[in-house]
Amino acid sequence: CAWSIERPPGDTAGCTLCHTSSEERCSTCHQRHQFDPKVARHAEQCKTCHWGKDHRDWEAYDIGLHGVVYQVNKWDPKQFDWTKKLAEADYVGPTCQYCHMRGGHHNVQRFGTVYTSMGMSMADRGAPIWKEKRDRWASVCDDCHSPRFAKENLQALDEAVKDAGLKYRETFKVAEDLVKDGVADPMPKDLCPDWSGQHVWSLKIGAYHDGEAYGDKSGESGEFRMSNCSDIERLCFESVGYFQTYIMKGMAHGSWNDATYSDGSFGMDRWLVNVKQDASQARRLAAIEKKVGITWVPESFWKTGEWLDQLTGPYIVKNHPGKTIFDLCPDPGWLDTHHAPAEEV
DSSP states (O other): OHHHHTSOGGGGHHHHHHHTTTTTOHHHHHTTTTOOHHHHTSGGGGTTTSOSTTOOHHHHHHTSHHHHHHHHHTTOTTTBOTTSOSOGGGBSSOOHHHHHTGGGOSOGGGGSOSOGGGGTSOOOTTSHHHHHHHHHHHHHHTTTSOHHHHHHHHHHHHHHHHHHHHHHHHHHHHHHHHHHTTOOSSOGGGSSOOTTSSOOOTTOBSSOOOOGGGSOTTOOOBOOOSSSSOHHHHHHHHIIIIIHHHHHHHHHHTOHIIIIISSSHHHHHHHHHHHHHHHHHHHHHHHHHHHHTOOOOOOGGGTOOTTGGGSHHHHHHHHSTTOOHHHHSSSOGGGOOOOOOTTTO
8 A cells, every 4th residue: 555655664663564575475375393283274374464543453363253253262172173175064153264275275364355446446246256255155155054044144245334434425525525625624735645646635535636726737547645745635544544434344243343343434434423523623713714815834843843854645746746656656566456367356
């Protein structure tokens, strides 16, 4: 994510430990020096990387229905025989590996759902291209449940993600209108250059720039900013990047607490209210300033600072005047936002 790669290395040490040094290495799951298959079959082996605010897999599993069965019975060799391969007869409940690495297949995405970006993007789940993947997903549940049970839970997951999308689009619209009306504080132009060396609004994502209200005329695409942005933008980021992913992960793992109560749908409710409240105050303040003739000048700390100057955007502007990251990397494969076809995944 650009909000990660734009930062100094020390800021994202936790990201790179999983996304570079650990990815696609056998020893990440099998453990170096041991390299024992029975070690890699434990659900905790996935915990090192698959947990945290924006990919809450372990938490959702651990407090979900299946995770509780695992935690209570994992010490009993009659319930979980780690010396044997993944098979229904050897497990009283599913582990991460049982569902996502069915038959020992090491591409875990084969048994994921079709939700793009961990539930943050919408997809036509009735499209033929997704049928095989959805059927495969449900077939795993059939080991212990009826086909009807599995399909009903997949439908429930569909509805939860759809409702979450409605909330986020409403949250986004409130923030977007502030920017388009020029009353957001700070506006994109008032900030230090973004990750690409431009001033495109951070929530104008995945689409070519189509209006001056969102930033520079030459803008390509925005990217979520976790820092140095308006509070409303940060709330929008957390709403979709955290709460909406909690809903998807919670529903997929049978964790109702994640899906609804703690930081799922109730969390999105709270952030939507906060965004509306902040927007209302911003508009009232702007109206008062206009009435009394105050021309507000944003504080300089939004543009520069000891830490801000270390980000990618200021570096590009200083060392490559007139250029953007798209000029410097005309065909950057790591910026590709398209997903592989279902048959490839």
